[in-house]
Every structure is written in structure tokens, then in C-alpha cells.
Amino acid sequence: MSDNAHEQQADGAIAVALHHVAIIVSDVERALQFYCGTLGLTQRTDRPDLGPGAWLNIGDRQLHLMQATVPPDNGQHLALLVDQLDTAVDRLRAQGLTVSDPVSLAPGHRQSMLSDPDGNLVELHQLTPA
DSSP states (O other), X not given: OOTTTGGGSOTTOSOOSOOEEEEEESOHHHHHIIIIIITOOEXXXXXXXXXXXXXXXXXXXXXXXXXXXXXXXXXXEEEEEOSOHHHHHHHHHHTTOOXXXXXXXXXXXXXXXXXXXXOOEEEEEEEOOO
């Protein structure tokens, strides 16, 4: 995180940065294969044992996989920043995954969606010149 990240927050903001995101998975090993094996994240071993699950690195932030019953789709998703969206989509499709075609929903932003093995939505997000 940059040294001035806290300065970018509005005066009086309670939250100053994102620490981690937790998602529910039904099978930790299968989720690790997807997030580490397919998406290339790395597993952390220095986090506390909070029950069945795993901690992964995403840049200087973390993803917490928590094993439990996965709820039905409620629109929640994890958005991962990518440098080259088209390349990422091609790589994932070459591995047999279903990935939506890239779309631009706002100037300077492109995205594609896919699902992890438990149906959790994963957004691949690219920042582009506006």
C-alpha cells in the first residue's frame, strides 16, 4: 500500500483500506486448485487457523477461503485487477473455463466474469485509458 493511501480517504472515514475479502467455498482443496492453480494466487501459511479454510495473497491484500455451505447467488463477487483482460480471458478459456466476453460498462473500465467451482462470481477488471 502506498504511503499516502490513508491521505486519500475522506476526512473522518472509518475505513482506511481494504485488508481482506472472505468468500465461502464448499471444498477448500478444489478452491485452492482454482485460485492458486488456475488464477495463480499464492497460499499463505502464516495466518491464524480459524477453522476449515485457507488464506491467499492478492498483491498486498488477502483472500480468505472459508469452507461452509455456499449460499445461492446473491450478486456478491470478487473483482481481480488484471493488466491485459483479453490475454487473461484467452488463457482461462484455453483451460476450459467459461468466461464472459469483455465489456466496457464505464469509460476506463473493462471486465469479464467467470465462476469459481462453487459458483462464486469472479470479475476480471482492467483499467484502460478513458
